[in-house]
Amino acid sequence: MSDTSTRRLQVLRAIVEDYVQTREPVGSKALVERRNLEVSPATIRNDMAQLEEEGLIAAPHTSAGRIPTDRGYRLFVDRITEVRPLSRAERRAMDILAETADDHEATMEQTVRLLAMLTNQVAVIQHPQHTSATIRHVDVVPMSAQKALVIVILSTGKVEQRMVTLGETPDEDSLHRVGLKVSEQLYRRSASALPIPVSTLISAVEPALQSTMAVVAHAVETILESGRVDRIIMAGTANLAKSGGDLGPSIGPILEALEEQVVLLRLLHEMQHDRRGLSVRIGQETSHESLQETAVVAAEYATGKSGGDGAKLGVVGPTRMDYGSTMSAVRAMARYLSRILSEG
Amino acid sequence: MSDTSTRRLQVLRAIVEDYVQTREPVGSKALVERRNLEVSPATIRNDMAQLEEEGLIAAPHTSAGRIPTDRGYRLFVDRITEVRPLSRAERRAMDILAETADDHEATMEQTVRLLAMLTNQVAVIQHPQHTSATIRHVDVVPMSAQKALVIVILSTGKVEQRMVTLGETPDEDSLHRVGLKVSEQLYRRSASALPIPVSTLISAVEPALQSTMAVVAHAVETILESGRVDRIIMAGTANLAKSGGDLGPSIGPILEALEEQVVLLRLLHEMQHDRRGLSVRIGQETSHESLQETAVVAAEYATGKSGGDGAKLGVVGPTRMDYGSTMSAVRAMARYLSRILSEG
DNA sequence: TCCTGGCACTCTCAAAGCTCGACTGCTAAT
DNA sequence: ATTAGCAGTCGAGCTTTGAGAGTGCCAGGA
Numbered sequence: 001m002s003d004t005s006t007r008r009l010q011v012l013r014a015i016v017e018d019y020v021q022t023r024e025p026v027g028s029k030a031l032v033e034r035r036n037l038e039v040s041p042a043t044i045r046n047d048m049a050q051l052e053e054e055g056l057i058a059a060p061h062t063s064a065g066r067i068p069t070d071r072g073y074r075l076f077v078d079r080i081t082e083v084r085p086l087s088r089a090e091r092r093a094m095d096i097l098a099e100t101a102d103d104h105e106a107t108m109e110q111t112v113r114l115l116a117m118l119t120n121q122v123a124v125i126q127h128p129q130h131t132s133a134t135i136r137h138v139d140v141v142p143m144s145a146q147k148a149l150v151i152v153i154l155s156t157g158k159v160e161q162r163m164v165t166l167g168e169t170p171d172e173d174s175l176h177r178v179g180l181k182v183s184e185q186l187y188r189r190s191a192s193a194l195p196i197p198v199s200t201l202i203s204a205v206e207p208a209l210q211s212t213m214a215v216v217a218h219a220v221e222t223i224l225e226s227g228r229v230d231r232i233i234m235a236g237t238a239n240l241a242k243s244g245g246d247l248g249p250s251i252g253p254i255l256e257a258l259e260e261q262v263v264l265l266r267l268l269h270e271m272q273h274d275r276r277g278l279s280v281r282i283g284q285e286t287s288h289e290s291l292q293e294t295a296v297v298a299a300e301y302a303t304g305k306s307g308g309d310g311a312k313l314g315v316v317g318p319t320r321m322d323y324g325s326t327m328s329a330v331r332a333m334a335r336y337l338s339r340i341l342s343e344g
Numbered sequence: 345m346s347d348t349s350t351r352r353l354q355v356l357r358a359i360v361e362d363y364v365q366t367r368e369p370v371g372s373k374a375l376v377e378r379r380n381l382e383v384s385p386a387t388i389r390n391d392m393a394q395l396e397e398e399g400l401i402a403a404p405h406t407s408a409g410r411i412p413t414d415r416g417y418r419l420f421v422d423r424i425t426e427v428r429p430l431s432r433a434e435r436r437a438m439d440i441l442a443e444t445a446d447d448h449e450a451t452m453e454q455t456v457r458l459l460a461m462l463t464n465q466v467a468v469i470q471h472p473q474h475t476s477a478t479i480r481h482v483d484v485v486p487m488s489a490q491k492a493l494v495i496v497i498l499s500t501g502k503v504e505q506r507m508v509t510l511g512e513t514p515d516e517d518s519l520h521r522v523g524l525k526v527s528e529q530l531y532r533r534s535a536s537a538l539p540i541p542v543s544t545l546i547s548a549v550e551p552a553l554q555s556t557m558a559v560v561a562h563a564v565e566t567i568l569e570s571g572r573v574d575r576i577i578m579a580g581t582a583n584l585a586k587s588g589g590d591l592g593p594s595i596g597p598i599l600e601a602l603e604e605q606v607v608l609l610r611l612l613h614e615m616q617h618d619r620r621g622l623s624v625r626i627g628q629e630t631s632h633e634s635l636q637e638t639a640v641v642a643a644e645y646a647t648g649k650s651g652g653d654g655a656k657l658g659v660v661g662p663t664r665m666d667y668g669s670t671m672s673a674v675r676a677m678a679r680y681l682s683r684i685l686s687e688g
Numbered sequence: 689t690c691c692t693g694g695c696a697c698t699c700t701c702a703a704a705g706c707t708c709g710a711c712t713g714c715t716a717a718t
Numbered sequence: 719a720t721t722a723g724c725a726g727t728c729g730a731g732c733t734t735t736g737a738g739a740g741t742g743c744c745a746g747g748a
Contacts, residue, residue: 025740027739029739030740040691042694046690049741059741061700062698063697063699063738064700064740065741103504103506136483151501238602251595255581255585259581371710384721384722385721386722408728409712
């Protein structure tokens with residue numbers, strides 16, 4: 001019993017691997033040859049029939065080989081594939097990245113680009129939310145008679161800004177003073193501690209500036225709130241096209257779904273990570289129409305010294321992808337990024 | 345003479361317009377019918393032969409209609425097409441945009457997204473360089489024992505940041521003081537006025553902090569310098585795929601070229617704008633391999649109150665595009681953005 | 689109970705041949 | 719300068735055909 005069922009797993013594995021490599025449905029005969037198994041094609045056929053019944057593989061049409069179904073890939077990912085270690089060249093690339101990291105935003109961009117290159121797929125990365133950040137500095141810059149820019153700098157180095165419309169027209173120095181007051185009052189305060197003490201702030205300035213202060217305080221609050229809204233950056237969309245004829249002829253809808261950041265964000269958010277820190281969604285598991293033929297591999301990375309937070313990064317590619325190396329690249333990337341962000 | 349040569353222009357116009365609409369080579373017979381001209385197909389054929397000789401149109405194969413060449417489109421754009429006014433709905437969309445503009449970055453993103461929607465093509469926008477900006481505030485935030493983040497806020501509301509590695513490990517307040525000193529010394533200084541007086545800055549702090557100050561000052565300089573390096577944001581890449589089978593089968597290389605921001609930046613930089621403020625590059629005129637089958641329509645927008653600066657925005661699409669409405673959308677978008685940025 | 693060899697059957701893919709239709713270019717007449 | 723008519727060319731699309739690959743099933747053997 002165990003004998004035959006382990007062979008079936010081997011068959012599934014072989015089918016997945018061959019199909020990923022050759023992009024063609026794999027038949028019983030070809031399989032025994034390529035893998036020089038010890039049994040005859042007929043035996044394999046029986047196993048295949050069994051696997052098909054279990055919904056792990058399917059035949060595109062009567063006289064073709066089999067290809068894995070989403071469930072087949074799922075089983076493969078869960079039980080069979082090994083996460084492969086990275087190659088030397090890949091490690092090198094990451095080390096270089098770690099050295100050249102200067103600015104927060106740039107680091108994210110380089111990371112996502114590198115991940116796209118390593119995997120030859122579309123890479124995405126979620127901006128860290130500043131839950132664990134504290135407020136570092138607030139500044140108010142006049143932009144025109146009526147408008148001013150409120151800028152909040154967080155301890156993580158993230159900088160947020162927002163344009164506000166003022167009722168009156170205070171001079172530049174007054175605005176500056178308002179900014180200083182807010183800085184002073186909120187310094188070191190957790191960015192996620194809402195609401196902020198607006199009335200205290202207002203009463204901290206002279207009456208003439210109080211309405212301005214009200215507007216500014218409100219803007220700061222909005223900024224802190226919106227810090228919980230995620231953003232995604234992305235690279236390697238060209239790889240979608242390059243994956244050549246895979247994904248049906250329909251890369252358009254996929255691109256659309258990717259530009260719709262909301263979809264991806266929800267998806268990433270829902271993903272639960274296993275003990276390896278990885279998470280995979282395959283085909284329909286994405287529960288999104290246009291991503292039927294794609295899979296998402298994601299991992300969490302630590303966004304600051306404190307760790308906890310957990311933004312994510314990952315790649316999107318055809319279900320027919322090399323899960324082993326993709327998973328290893330994603331995992332490694334997450335670790336490296338965590339290290340860079342928390343300094344190492 | 346003038347009679348027959350103006351008709352030839354009309355024929356060219358008709359060919360371009362029909363081809364853009366139908367996506368199919370247009371023949372002499374179909375042309376007289378659709379346009380109910382007063383002449384016979386044979387006459388048109390003669391004109392076509394003439395136009396072909398001049399290199400304005402070409403036939404994909406012997407028994408097909410004609411399609412415009414790049415030179416044909418060029419003539420069409422230069423001499424024939426009228427920039428069409430926007431529809432009401434389009435104006436509406438822009439007005440809404442103007443109202444919801446809060447933060448600098450967000451405005452840019454919304455703009456580029458809207459432009460992509462309006463034109464159904466890939467929209468790009470170049471970040472303004474801060475030539476005309478002045479320095480508003482500088483802050484230094486410790487990130488770890490060895491590293492700190494230098495943040496520069498400009499009068500335009502743009503915020504730049506850069507990570508630096510410090511030789512020693514000053515406490516947070518010292519760093520803060522360094523930041524304040526720099527702010528104080530450079531306040532109102534033009535961001536493009538380089539080099540900055542590093543030695544003055546260094547001697548403005550106590551000896552223990554001087555090496556730190558040197559690092560920070562250098563970082564500020566780097567930031568100001570790098571402000572001249574352009575960046576591009578982009579939206580609507582999905583439209584590339586949607587433009588269905590146009591562009592050959594080869595949207596991959598195009599996506600790659602777009603991700604290579606350098607290429608686009610050079611291209612945008614080279615474009616000279618006509619009296620309408622618009623500039624168009626068609627096919628080979630882009631002098632870039634993978635953009636052979638695309639055209640770029642761009643316009644300059646004013647990036648601040650002072651005006652002058654001149655960053656660009658535009659769209660990239662198939663050469664076979666509706667130049668009239670694309671040009672009008674780009675131009676309108678440039679005007680609106682100028683107005684928003686310089687406040688109106 | 690599991691494996692194997694053999695056989696009949698099915699279905700896709702690619703090449704080949706074919707017809708149809710759309711255009712053109714040319715010439716001679718107006 | 720324009721027109722009508724005619725002969726010639728070529729691609730798009732359809733059908734046919736053959737080859738190849740692969741399956742399912744059955745009956746026999748370990």
